[in-house]
Amino acid sequence: MMMGLQIADQLNRPLRDLRISVTDRCNFRCRYCMPEEIFGLDYPFLPKDKILTFEEITRLAELFVSLGITKLRITGGEPLLRKDLPTLIRSLSHIEGVGDIALTTNGVFLPKYAEELRAAGLERVTVSLDSLDDERFRQMNGGKAGVQAVLDGIQAAAQAGLQVKINMVVQKGVNDQDILPMAAYFQEKKINLRFIEFMDVGNTNGWKLDQVVPKQQIIDLIHEQMPLEPIEARYKGEVATRYRYQGTDQEVGMISSVTDAFCSTCTRARISAEGSLYTCLFASKGYELRDMLRSGQTDDEIRAYIERIWRGRTDRYSEERLSHTQVSSKIEMSHIGG
Ligand code: SAM
Ligand code: SF4
């Protein structure tokens, strides 16, 4: 595999992972991400001409790969709402130097697209599922789908030969009673489940620190019923803290952006659907790349701009969070996709 240039930011973190949002729209209205009262019928979603084309995304991905990116993740909004997504996956999978392409999805459209995505070169999907209780799940996603629709998606993905992981956002008082049932269900199914601490992304989800269930509490809760043992990190910067159910090789993970931040090893850049570069999930400012792509700038010029931005990067929001929970006007999660 060809390795790109290695560039490091101000905290000596290389550029390794690129998350690409392909749409700001979603068929769900998860309360913690796109609450219906804000993302309603009259919400001004991006018009088509403001969204990067597949050619533009591929060109940017190539430039990022030449700067050290080896892993791509497609996200949204709901990425499977983007028409012909397998076509984009196919062109990204042809970029030399890309070692891994993954997709984060709510899963509902996987029965329709899993085979095609796999054939196009997708290797992994992360499916978000916050509860196995139908009523609670519907409450959380704005009444847009039941649990079975997502389980069907998970099954379709596995059958198509995609590696599957599940993400569960845990919100105290909302779905913390689902931690154990989810752990037991996915252990039995031999699918990796990751618990995610509820985060203060964007400005619309009404985040409060007391709605976070700390990673250690989740571990303790599961450990009491289903004993766990820690697994060594595979590489520096691994987002999830991983455990194994004792006596099995089945894993479970925790993503603890709030109580145990991992900024010091954060190698992730993000591109929003309209082509802005964000150097942190919690950034309030993006760097416009779309106009550069559309105004005839050369690859070298755009590459130099991205390089300059990364080299100047100082973000470590989660490490600083507890000292400044009030930050003005952050980018919404549905815009850059987690
Ligand atoms: N629509 C796709 C999905 O839900 O998987 C992809 C985009 S979604 C923004 C990506 C991930 O971010 C999902 O796993 C979702 O649960 C997570 N997420 C959204 N808002 C969050 C929040 N406030 N705290 C923690 N995770 C969040
Ligand atoms: Fe949509 Fe994903 Fe946000 Fe839920 S978390 S509203 S599925 S983008």
Ligand code: SF4
């Ligand atoms: Fe990376 Fe920003 Fe998250 Fe820290 S807060 S891990 S810098 S995205």
